[in-house]
Amino acid sequence: MSAPSTSQQEKMVTGFWPWFLQRVSGFLLIFLVGVHIWMTHFSGLGDVVRGHQEELVLFEIVKQRLAQGLFIFIDFSLLALVLYHGLNGMRNILLEWGPAARHAAGMTTGLWLLGVVTFIYGAWALLAFIL
Amino acid sequence: MAFSFRYLSLHPGNFQDRYSGTRSGWWAWFLQRLTGVALVGYLFLHIAVISTARAGADTFDAVLIFLQKPFFVVLDLFLIAAVLYHALNGVRVLLFDAGIAIRQQALMFWICMLLTAAITGVAGYFSLPLIFRE
Ligand code: HEM
Ligand code: HEM
Numbered sequence: 001m002s003a004p005s006t007s008q009q010e011k012m013v014t015g016f017w018p019w020f021l022q023r024v025s026g027f028l029l030i031f032l033v034g035v036h037i038w039m040t041h042f043s044g045l046g047d048v049v050r051g052h053q054e055e056l057v058l059f060e061i062v063k064q065r066l067a068q069g070l071f072i073f074i075d076f077s078l079l080a081l082v083l084y085h086g087l088n089g090m091r092n093i094l095l096e097w098g099p100a101a102r103h104a105a106g107m108t109t110g111l112w113l114l115g116v117v118t119f120i121y122g123a124w125a126l127l128a129f130i131l
Numbered sequence: 132m133a134f135s136f137r138y139l140s141l142h143p144g145n146f147q148d149r150y151s152g153t154r155s156g157w158w159a160w161f162l163q164r165l166t167g168v169a170l171v172g173y174l175f176l177h178i179a180v181i182s183t184a185r186a187g188a189d190t191f192d193a194v195l196i197f198l199q200k201p202f203f204v205v206l207d208l209f210l211i212a213a214v215l216y217h218a219l220n221g222v223r224v225l226l227f228d229a230g231i232a233i234r235q236q237a238l239m240f241w242i243c244m245l246l247t248a249a250i251t252g253v254a255g256y257f258s259l260p261l262i263f264r265e
Contacts, residue, residue, distance in 0.1 A: 023228065026221045033214060041207065042257065049260045056261075057195050059188035079178075086171040093164065118178065125182035 014092050022092070025085040032078040039065065059129070066129045079122045087111045155240040159220055166217040173210060204261045212251040219243040 011019045040057060047053040053061075065071045091111055094100040100107050180198065184191040197203075223239045226232050232239055 023225055026218075027225065030218050030222070033218070037211065037214070041211075042254075045257060045261070055196055055199050057199065059184060059191045059195075062184075082174060086167070086174055089167045090171060093168070118175070121182065122178045125178065125184060128182075128184040 013095055018088055018091065022085060022088050025081045025088075029078075029081055029085060032074060032081060035074060036078055039071070063129045066126070072126075072130060075126055076123065079126070080119060083115045083119055083122075087115045155237045159223070159236075159240045159243070162216060163220050163224070166213040169213055170217060199261070201262045201264070204258055208251060208255050208258060211254050212247055215247040215250055216243060219246055 014022075044053055044056045044061070048056055066075065088111075091108060094107060095104060180194060183194045220240075220243050223232075223236075223243055226239070227236070
């Protein structure tokens with residue numbers, strides 16, 4: 001495994017904007033992932049334990065959550081930002097690997113395509129609860 | 132120079148360098164990468180699972196009842212630990228980028244580890260009824 005790079009080196013290899021947006025998206029994800037895991041895994045825990053509710057996650061429960069505009073906003077933002085952050089992170093890693101680094105432009109295009117297609121698929125999935 | 136930093140030093144570190152110079156520096160970087168890649172893997176599986184909603188509410192519920200069995204609740208705790216470490220160390224990196232706590236890198240790493248363990252512990256405690264039901 002190659003030596004960890006410094007902040008300065010990293011910025012030069014990945015470019016300023018990917019470096020900067022990785023930090024912005026990471027910061028926003030603290031709140032989005034935090035709220036998401038709280039809502040899906042912990043807010044309903046008491047009801048499940050007391051037997052008022054069968055499971056933490058069921059179709060009707062997600063549907064009720066996504067009946068609120070706030071959670072539509074949160075889920076779509078989460079989907080977009082986590083895909084950007086995750087795939088941009090994969091790009092950073094791949095750029096340290098010779099064969100991928102030599103085809104950097106093609107790889108970046110490929111990752112964007114993967115991201116956009118996955119966003120559309122994920123949005124289509126979420127709309128099953130909304131429409 | 133902080134005592135602990137010299138003590139943990141593997142090779143003369145450059146203080147501008149976020150990662151070299153401490154043993155915890157390598158581990159911090161490696162765990163950030165490991166958890167990052169693991170979370171990307173989880174993300175694609177997760178979207179695939181949620182998309183079963185397109186096959187109808189009954190299919191979705193059948194899949195999700197299966198995925199909420201005790202074994203998967205335990206896996207969720209590993210997921211939560213990975214998210215916590217990655218997010219906390221992400222903040223650690225952001226602080227260094229802002230020039231904050233550059234000389235306390237090793238200490239900051241152990242704070243991340245401690246918080247990850249503590250919060251995962253609390254999450255695990257509250258998840259016990261789900262792990263030991265029936
Ligand atoms: C929850 C809040 C999160 C924060 C604050 C955060 C922060 C960060 C930061 C600052 C970096 C850059 C590290 C560096 O340049 O040395 C990073 C890298 C990365 N993140 Fe996140 N992240 C978060 C969530 C996620 C999630 C949910 C995923 C997966 C879907 C993810 C995947 C990655 C990957 C793959 C990398 C690249 C790792 C590397 O270059 O070694 N992150 N993250
Ligand atoms: C214990 C952990 C988790 C549980 C129980 C959980 C559960 C769920 C559920 C029930 C949904 C459907 C929408 C909703 O209810 O709001 C969903 C969607 C989603 N979750 Fe999670 N989640 C967890 C962790 C995560 C993590 C760590 C990430 C980030 C990597 C994440 C990213 C997403 C995304 C992007 C969607 C939208 C999926 C799509 O468009 O198909 N989740 N999750």
